[in-house]
Amino acid sequence: MKTHVQRIMGLLALILLVAWVSAGVAETTTLTILHINDFHGRILPDADTDPKKPVAGAACLAAMIKTERSKNRSGTLLLSAGDMFQGTCESNHYHGAPVIKMMNELKFDAMALGNHEFDWGMTELNRLRTSAAFPFLAANIVNKKGIPLPGIRSYRIVQRNKVKVAVIGIATPDTPFTTKPDNVKGLDFGKPDSVLPRLIKAVRAQGASVVIVLSHLGKDDDSRLASAVPGIDVIVGGHSHTEISKPLKAEENGTIIVQAGAYGAYLGLLELTVDSQTGRVTGFTDTSGLKRVSAGPEDKADRKTALMIKPYVDKLRPTLDKEVGETRVRLVKPPTRTEETNLGNLITDAMREASGAEIAVHNSGGIRTDIPAGPITRRQACNAFPYDNNLVTMSLTGAELKTLLKQSVNSRQGIMQLSGLTVTYDRNKSEDPIVKAAVNGADIDDKKIYRVVTNDFVAAGGDGMEVLKGKPYETGDKLRDAFEQYLKKHRPVEPKVERRIVFVNDGK
Amino acid sequence: MESRIVVFINGIPVTIHRGMQVQHALISHDQSLYDACRHGEMHVEDEDGFRVGLEGALSDGTKLYTRKQGRGSRVRGPGRPKKE
Numbered sequence: 059m060k061t062h063v064q065r066i067m068g069l070l071a072l073i074l075l076v077a078w079v080s081a082g083v084a085e086t087t088t089l090t091i092l093h094i095n096d097f098h099g100r101i102l103p104d105a106d107t108d109p110k111k112p113v114a115g116a117a118c119l120a121a122m123i124k125t126e127r128s129k130n131r132s133g134t135l136l137l138s139a140g141d142m143f144q145g146t147c148e149s150n151h152y153h154g155a156p157v158i159k160m161m162n163e164l165k166f167d168a169m170a171l172g173n174h175e176f177d178w179g180m181t182e183l184n185r186l187r188t189s190a191a192f193p194f195l196a197a198n199i200v201n202k203k204g205i206p207l208p209g210i211r212s213y214r215i216v217q218r219n220k221v222k223v224a225v226i227g228i229a230t231p232d233t234p235f236t237t238k239p240d241n242v243k244g245l246d247f248g249k250p251d252s253v254l255p256r257l258i259k260a261v262r263a264q265g266a267s268v269v270i271v272l273s274h275l276g277k278d279d280d281s282r283l284a285s286a287v288p289g290i291d292v293i294v295g296g297h298s299h300t301e302i303s304k305p306l307k308a309e310e311n312g313t314i315i316v317q318a319g320a321y322g323a324y325l326g327l328l329e330l331t332v333d334s335q336t337g338r339v340t341g342f343t344d345t346s347g348l349k350r351v352s353a354g355p356e357d358k359a360d361r362k363t364a365l366m367i368k369p370y371v372d373k374l375r376p377t378l379d380k381e382v383g384e385t386r387v388r389l390v391k392p393p394t395r396t397e398e399t400n401l402g403n404l405i406t407d408a409m410r411e412a413s414g415a416e417i418a419v420h421n422s423g424g425i426r427t428d429i430p431a432g433p434i435t436r437r438q439a440c441n442a443f444p445y446d447n448n449l450v451t452m453s454l455t456g457a458e459l460k461t462l463l464k465q466s467v468n469s470r471q472g473i474m475q476l477s478g479l480t481v482t483y484d485r486n487k488s489e490d491p492i493v494k495a496a497v498n499g500a501d502i503d504d505k506k507i508y509r510v511v512t513n514d515f516v517a518a519g520g521d522g523m524e525v526l527k528g529k530p531y532e533t534g535d536k537l538r539d540a541f542e543q544y545l546k547k548h549r550p551v552e553p554k555v556e557r558r559i560v561f562v563n564d565g566k
Numbered sequence: 567m568e569s570r571i572v573v574f575i576n577g578i579p580v581t582i583h584r585g586m587q588v589q590h591a592l593i594s595h596d597q598s599l600y601d602a603c604r605h606g607e608m609h610v611e612d613e614d615g616f617r618v619g620l621e622g623a624l625s626d627g628t629k630l631y632t633r634k635q636g637r638g639s640r641v642r643g644p645g646r647p648k649k650e
Contacts, residue, residue: 096619096621107606173623230623231567232584232585232623235569235583235584235585236585236623275625276622276623276624276625276628277612277616278612278625278627278628279625297622297623298612298618298622298623298624298625298628299588299618299619299621299622299623300612300616300617300618300622301616301617301618302616303616306614319617319619320619320621320622321619471597514586514590515590515593517583517590518582518583518586518589518590518591518593518594519593519594519597520593520597520600521597522597527581527582527594528570528581528582528583528594529583530569530570530583531583533585
């Protein structure tokens with residue numbers, strides 16, 4: 059009797075197990091999302107941060123992408139969250155051409171438009187777009203008539219492992235604050251949470267079961283978006299250069315958020331598990347996260363990509379030795395940062411000319427080397443101004459200008475070099491050291507508004523310029539570009555120390 | 567859209583121009599922190615403990631923390647962004 063009951067119980071257990079397996083454990087497939095962001099033209103390995111452990115570079119990144127794709131060939135998407143081209147001599151010189159070539163070789167599926175994609179103007183952006191074998195995406199940029207940018211798509215739908223995946227691109231509404239106004243003139247950058255619900259509905263109606271937002275908003279805004287807009291499975295992000303070492307999952311809507319740092323130092327890997335029946339995302343694997351792109355001699359490099367990049371680099375080397383101007387006198391950096399120098403005068407004159415501002419201010423500490431008399435090469439210009447600064451132009455009252463001049467003479471990091479503005483200081487008067495200050499010969503009027511150009515470092519209050527903190531400004535050219543343009547136009551230059559900054563009673 | 571945003575460095579509010587980066591917020595707050603980060607003595611993390619680059623973009627309300635290199639850095643598993 060007991061054996062009979064045991065048999066019946068065993069049979070029941072087996073039936074229940076089979077029922078549980080068939081009903082509860084659905085078949086899944088894996089989608090692999092490989093992603094990078096904010097590559098900023100880093101086609102060569104970076105050994106500056108740690109010479110013993112170089113990272114990034116097109117060849118090693120390509121090798122890693124090809125290896126990862128080979129593990130799930132029919133189920134992999136390769137995405138970029140924008141800001142791919144601007145940022146290194148090697149890429150800037152060719153306006154991003156080697157980066158596009160690398161991306162085409164690696165068969166990127168889509169790229170979101172980053173704010174720096176606008177840095178070279180619309181003509182260059184269109185050239186990049188038409189040379190790309192993948193779409194540039196931005197669903198929230200339209201012109202004043204509400205028409206999207208030519209050739210820029212809102213989304214792309216692809217099929218991987220029989221799963222339809224929609225990728226929707228989103229640009230940052232902050233773009234007009236980060237590039238020259240002319241570059242984005244007439245464009246509206248819409249709020250992402252306003253445009254996305256309609257698009258998500260549209261792509262779902264076309265059969266997309268997985269929705270990815272390819273975002274150049276930055277991690278905090280991605281998190282807000284994930285909470286505000288339901289229906290997004292994954293946000294592949296960029297802009298904030300955040301190393302999201304393990305994917306985040308938003309509490310409200312379950313959206314997965316990833317971002318891969320910057321400069322190609324990491325490849326983002328997100329392995330999504332997807333229900334084969336419904337096509338819906340059920341989770342991600344523990345192996346998802348960031349993979350460091352090491353670029354040492356023992357690390358794997360993709361030969362084809364390396365050979366593709368080489369001509370650009372080889373051709374560029376001589377251009378660093380190319381003459382960009384000539385000087386009749388030695389150009390002197392501020393040796394103790396407490397004096398006016400001819401190189402300080404030259405760079406500030408160049409800043410004024412490039413921006414049209416009536417006054418230019420540049421920190422002494424941002425001028426790093428002398429340039430000897432004779433031809434000036436691009437390399438020498440880069441060495442003198444090694445920081446990748448932008449010009450920024452702002453409005454200051456005369457009273458604020460005087461405060462700036464006081465903060466300049468009291469700064470522990472050194473005084474500001476000036477153009478359009480002269481000042482006489484008395485160091486014995488610590489409370490009010492300005493004896494005389496004039497703009498183009500006329501005394502500063504406390505209430506008058508002056509247009510002042512400086513660099514983004516000083517605009518942030520760098521080197522003690524507290525008065526500039528939080529001031530609204532417009533972004534202009536790169537400082538080095540302004541310098542080169544000036545050298546070319548005024549060749550040969552012969553700047554002098556001309557008593558723009560004078561000290562009385564300083565014991566000398 | 568407001569042209570200025572407020573971010574927090576080690577809990578202290580810093581008002582900066584919209585479009586400025588992590589490095590600018592550090593400079594505005596305390597230039598010595600920026601110098602330490604640039605020389606690799608420190609790094610910056612966000613409120614979830616993820617590292618951010620000096621040229622990373624900022625949003626209104628972003629919270630950042632400076633950490634000495636090799637210390638204080640947290641390795642995070644899957645987490646949740648905080649509710650706004």
